[in-house]
Amino acid sequence: MKKEIRRSKVKELLNSEVTGKDVLVKGWVRTKRESRNVVFIALNDGSTINNIQIVAETSEFPENLLRDISTGGCIAVTGKLVESQGKGQKVEISASAIEIYGKSDPESYPLQKKGHSMEFLREIAHLRFRTNTFGAVFRIRHTLAYAIHKYFNDKGFYYLHTPIITGSDCEGAGEMFHVTTLDLKNIPLDEKGEVDFSNDFFGTETNLTVSGQLEGELGALALGEIYTFGPTFRAENSNTPRHLAEFWMIEPEMAFYDIKDNMDLAEDFVKYLIRYILENCSDDLAFLNSNIYKGLIDRLNFVLENEFRRITYTEAIEALLSAERKWEFPVEWGRDLQAEHERYLVEQYYKCPVIITDYPKEIKAFYMKQNDDGKTVKAMDVLFPGIGEIIGGSQREEDYEKLLARIRELKLPEKDLWWYLETRKFGTAPHSGFGLGFERLMLFITGMSNIRDVIPFPRTPKNAEF
Ligand code: 4AD
Ligand code: MG
Numbered sequence: 398m399k400k401e402i403r404r405s406k407v408k409e410l411l412n413s414e415v416t417g418k419d420v421l422v423k424g425w426v427r428t429k430r431e432s433r434n435v436v437f438i439a440l441n442d443g444s445t446i447n448n449i450q451i452v453a454e455t456s457e458f459p460e461n462l463l464r465d466i467s468t469g470g471c472i473a474v475t476g477k478l479v480e481s482q483g484k485g486q487k488v489e490i491s492a493s494a495i496e497i498y499g500k501s502d503p504e505s506y507p508l509q510k511k512g513h514s515m516e517f518l519r520e521i522a523h524l525r526f527r528t529n530t531f532g533a534v535f536r537i538r539h540t541l542a543y544a545i546h547k548y549f550n551d552k553g554f555y556y557l558h559t560p561i562i563t564g565s566d567c568e569g570a571g572e573m574f575h576v577t578t579l580d581l582k583n584i585p586l587d588e589k590g591e592v593d594f595s596n597d598f599f600g601t602e603t604n605l606t607v608s609g610q611l612e613g614e615l616g617a618l619a620l621g622e623i624y625t626f627g628p629t630f631r632a633e634n635s636n637t638p639r640h641l642a643e644f645w646m647i648e649p650e651m652a653f654y655d656i657k658d659n660m661d662l663a664e665d666f667v668k669y670l671i672r673y674i675l676e677n678c679s680d681d682l683a684f685l686n687s688n689i690y691k692g693l694i695d696r697l698n699f700v701l702e703n704e705f706r707r708i709t710y711t712e713a714i715e716a717l718l719s720a721e722r723k724w725e726f727p728v729e730w731g732r733d734l735q736a737e738h739e740r741y742l743v744e745q746y747y748k749c750p751v752i753i754t755d756y757p758k759e760i761k762a763f764y765m766k767q768n769d770d771g772k773t774v775k776a777m778d779v780l781f782p783g784i785g786e787i788i789g790g791s792q793r794e795e796d797y798e799k800l801l802a803r804i805r806e807l808k809l810p811e812k813d814l815w816w817y818l819e820t821r822k823f824g825t826a827p828h829s830g831f832g833l834g835f836e837r838l839m840l841f842i843t844g845m846s847n848i849r850d851v852i853p854f855p856r857t858p859k860n861a862e863f
Contacts (some may be wrong), residue, residue, distance in 0.1 A: 402475060408444035415480050415488055422449060422577065423473045423489065423498070425527060428510065430464055431455075436463050440474065443526075446680050448487040453555065462495060469501030469508060469527070515850050522854060523861045530689060533681035533850055534843050541839065543625070544673040545647055548666060549624045554649060557623040558615040559609030562599055563670060572632035573604035574642075584604040605630035606863055608832060609648050611764075611817055614793060616651035618820050624649040624834055626835075634858050637737075638847040641836060643856035650830035656766075656775040656792040659829035660752050663779055663788050664705050667838070671697050674842050690844025696782070697842065699749075705779065706747045709755040713738075716746050733760045739778075739785040751780045763803045763815075764793040776845065784841050790831020797821035 402421040410420060424442030431437075434455050439448035449547060451474050453463060478491040483489075505519050508528060526529045544554065562576050578598040579585065579862040585593040594602045609625035616623040625648045632642060649662065675682065675697055686693040708716075717728040717738055726735040734753075743751050755773040760767070763795055765774035779788035794800045804811055811818075840852035849855040854863045 404473075406444035407440065407442045407447065407449045410449055410490075411445065411447055411486075411488065413488070415476070417477055417479065419475060419493070420477050420478045420490060420593075420743060421473065422451075424449075424471070426466060426470045426472060426501070428468060436466075438466060438472075438474075440472070441527075441532075443536075445531060446529055446536075446684050450483070450486050451476070451492050453492040453495065457493070458495065462497065465497055466495070466502050467501055467503040467506075468510070469503070469506040470497065471499040471501075472497050484831060490675065515845075515847060519849055519855070526853075527547055529684055531850075533684050534839070534845060535853065536681050536852065537678050537843055538839060540678050541670060541674060541835075541842065544670050544677075544711045545624075545626060547673075548669050549622075549649065550667055552622070554622040554624050555616070555620050557609075557620070557625055559606070559612040559615060559616075559625045561606055561628065562603050563606045564599070564603055565810060574630050574632050575608060576603045576605060607631055608646065610650065610830060610832065613648050613650040613830065614705055614828065615816070615820060617830070618824070618826060619717050621653075622649070622651045636858055637736075638849075639837065639840070641848055641852060641855055641857060644848075644852070645835035647833045647835060648830060650828065651825050652830040654792075655827060655830060656754060656777060659790055659792060659831060660705075660707060660754070660777055661779070663752070663790065663831055663833075667779070667788075667833070668701055670838065671700055675701075682815075685844050690846075693844040696844075700781075703749045703767075705750040705752050707752045707754065708747075710734075710753055710757065710773065711755065713742055713749075713751075713753050716742060717862075720746070731757050731759065739780045740782075743780045743782050743785075748773045750782070753778050753780065758803075761791070763807050764800070764807060765794050766794045767799055767803070777829075781837075781841050784837050786834075787832045787837045787841065788831050790829065792827070792829040795821060795825045795827050796827065 402419055404421045404423055407424060410422065422440060422442065424440040427439040427441050427448050429436060429438050436453045436455060438451040438453065440451050442449045446629060462471050473496040474492050475494040476490040476491060479491050481487060503618055508524055526535060549556065585596055587593040592599065607629055609627060613623055613625050627645065627649065627675060628643055629646045630643050663820065682694060711730065713734065714728060714730050720741060721726040725737055728738065754775065754777045755768060756776040758767060758774045759771060761774050761776045767774055775792035777790050778786050781787045797818065801818060804814060836848050836851050838847055843851060845851050849857065
């Protein structure tokens with residue numbers, strides 16, 4: 398009986414020494430080329446951006462078998478790993494047996510050899526994984542997620558799972574998606590004509606979370622240093638290349654950190670992640686560097702080599718006012734910065750990543766620690782070239798009275814926040830945290846220009862296919 402051969406991944410074979418031993422690979426056909434007596438197949442199995450070349454002598458295989466192999470098909474190949482005769486690869490497989498798992502009609506297979514537009518590839522998100530670009534993007538996405546866990550684990554942070562379904566919009570970060578099992582054709586109303594949630598699944602109004610922060614703070618005020626890493630949801634109608642309705646956020650929250658410690662952590666964290674990807678995803682980055690964004694690797698190294706510039710909101714406004722150019726959105730102390738302002742500061746004025754602190758309290762969330770000036774809060778936004786805001790965070794208000802006063806001033810639902818307030822009553826502590834937009838960092842690291850192309854299945858207004 399023939400000995401079973403263990404399947405090898407393409408990546409492993411391309412890195413291995415030629416032994417002349419029989420190997421088995423399985424994967425999808427990228428291209429097939431025929432010359433006089435030989436068929437060349439470029440096979441990819443997702444383990445690396447590189448394909449392995451399969452060489453099949455026409456005389457050794459039934460004619461219809463080789464004919465049925467075409468771009469997009471899936472095959473298993475047994476053969477000897479040999480030194481390649483041709484240019485472009487060190488090793489190749491001289492095939493002795495080929496099994497076709499799935500044929501693919503070359504006429505109707507949507508991925509032709511030519512470059513397709515990103516828009517077109519979004520319409521075939523079920524197949525776009527099979528392109529070099531999306532293979533690279535999603536291998537990097539995996540590695541980045543792994544690096545995030547590694548970074549925090551090595552530092553003694555605990556991964557805390559905060560809920561996806563929540564009872565209130567404590568954050569005030571934007572429109573929320575309702576979660577309900579009520580019959581939408583027959584919504585129960587109370588005497589005042591408001592929706593009666595008492596018969597809803599949770600007996601109260603619930604939504605998908607916009608942030609795990611408030612629950613994260615509860616964990617930090619006992620476990621010390623925690624982080625969340627999960628999906629968050631915002632029902633705002635933002636149709637931009639940087640907004641998703643469902644995106645992933647990393648939110649560390651640390652007891653005993655002030656705003657400076659918070660900035661130091663954010664800078665160290667992002668630099669660690671970029672370095673990790675440079676060191677561990679070099680093939681994929683090299684591909685993106687030559688095909689998607691020329692200068693990508695230089696841009697990543699530039700961030701590693703330079704300190705983030707730290708300025709206050711007031712300094713940012715002064716820099717913007719001194720700019721000799723027209724703004725679409727007015728620049729005035731007290732107004733929020735728009736993308737055009739942020740990008741100007743990072744790309745033209747300071748020419749490096751920037752951390753802006755001490756924003757006016759009116760344009761930031763209720764929980765941010767108030768400065769002594771009575772006007773600003775200890776907020777921090779990290780801005781990146783080509784992206785704009787990548788991180789938003791702050792030192793938190795730990796003073797019970799001040800926090801309560803702010804909640805009342807803003808007419809927030811005090812009764813829904815009782816548990817949050819209690820942490821300031823019982824052993825409150827200075828603490829800080831921030832939220833990093835996972836896909837925004839992915840945009841920066843991959844050089845992709847639309848956020849829809851760095852998440853496998855984007856959720857945006859009027860779009861939830863796949
Ligand atoms: O600035 P944001 O709204 O901050 C928070 O949610 C805080 N609770 C974070 C914290 O302090 N724990 O969002 C944080 C980051 C932004 O800087 C941005 O990178 C990303 O989340 N983000 C989005 N990414 C994609 N699509 C959207 N619609 C996003 N909204 C925010
Ligand atoms: Mg923000």
